[in-house]
Amino acid sequence: MNNHNDPFTEAQREGLYRAIFERRDVRSQFLSDGIPNDVLARILKAAHHAPSVGFMQPWDFIVIDSPVVREQVLASFNEENNRASENYTGERRKAYRNLKLQGILESPINLCITCDRSRGGPHVLGRNSVMEMDLFSTCLAVQNLWLAARAEGIGVGWVSILDQTQLSEILQLPDDVYPLAYLCLGYVSEFLEHPELQTKGWRSRLPLAELVHGNRWGLPLEHQALNRYFKED
Incomplete structure (x- = not known):
C-alpha cells in the first residue's frame, strides 16, 4: 500500500487528469448492462470521501432501480422539459427540443444524492457566514462520484430539469433533506470526444x-x- 505522503507517480497523475478531461454528461449512450455491486460500492465510497464543511457529510445516496419510481421521475422531467422549451423561440426552441437531456429509463441505475441541511445541528463549523456550504459540499461528493465512475468506465448523466418539490415527494424525503443531484448511471457504448452540447452546437x-x-x-x-x-x- 502506498504511503499517503508519497507523491503520485506520473501514471497516477495521468489517470486523474484523464478522468477529469474525459468525464462526460451522458444522455444517449447507455447500455442495459448492470453495474456490479463491487463497482457501485467503490463509486459510492469515493463520493463519501468528498470534503465537507465542518466534516458534516450532509449527503445520502438513494439507489433507484424501481421502474415505478423512475416512471414517476420521467413524468416530472417531461413536464418541466416542456416548460423549459418555452424559454426559447424559433430555431433555438427546435434545437432544444431535439436534444436528449436524460437517460432515466435507459440507464440501469438511477441515483439521487441528497443534502441533509440539518445534519450536524444548527451550528456547523465553517457554515456560519455561508449557509449554502452544505450544498456546495454535496456537489463535491457528486464530482467525486463522477470522476470515480469515469475511471470505472461508467457513464453518468445529471438530470437537472426536475421540479425539486415533486422529486422530494416521489422519493419521500424528510423536510430538511434536499434532492441535490438526480443521476443516471451505467456502462455506455462510447464516451464522446467532446461534451454533447458542444458537439450539437449548443x-x-x-x-x-x-x-x-x-x-x-x-x-x-x-x-x-x-x-x-x-x-x-
Whole structure:
C-alpha cells in the first residue's frame, strides 16, 4: 500500500487528469448492462470521501432501480422539459427540443444524492457566514462520484430539469433533506470526444485565458507567461 505522503507517480497523475478531461454528461449512450455491486460500492465510497464543511457529510445516496419510481421521475422531467422549451423561440426552441437531456429509463441505475441541511445541528463549523456550504459540499461528493465512475468506465448523466418539490415527494424525503443531484448511471457504448452540447452546437467551451484574473476582477495576471499553458480543447 502506498504511503499517503508519497507523491503520485506520473501514471497516477495521468489517470486523474484523464478522468477529469474525459468525464462526460451522458444522455444517449447507455447500455442495459448492470453495474456490479463491487463497482457501485467503490463509486459510492469515493463520493463519501468528498470534503465537507465542518466534516458534516450532509449527503445520502438513494439507489433507484424501481421502474415505478423512475416512471414517476420521467413524468416530472417531461413536464418541466416542456416548460423549459418555452424559454426559447424559433430555431433555438427546435434545437432544444431535439436534444436528449436524460437517460432515466435507459440507464440501469438511477441515483439521487441528497443534502441533509440539518445534519450536524444548527451550528456547523465553517457554515456560519455561508449557509449554502452544505450544498456546495454535496456537489463535491457528486464530482467525486463522477470522476470515480469515469475511471470505472461508467457513464453518468445529471438530470437537472426536475421540479425539486415533486422529486422530494416521489422519493419521500424528510423536510430538511434536499434532492441535490438526480443521476443516471451505467456502462455506455462510447464516451464522446467532446461534451454533447458542444458537439450539437449548443455552446462552446470558453477560453480559459479569458477567465483567469489577477488579484481583482478584470485585471490581467502579472505572470503573462502562464497564459501560454492555457490550451483550448
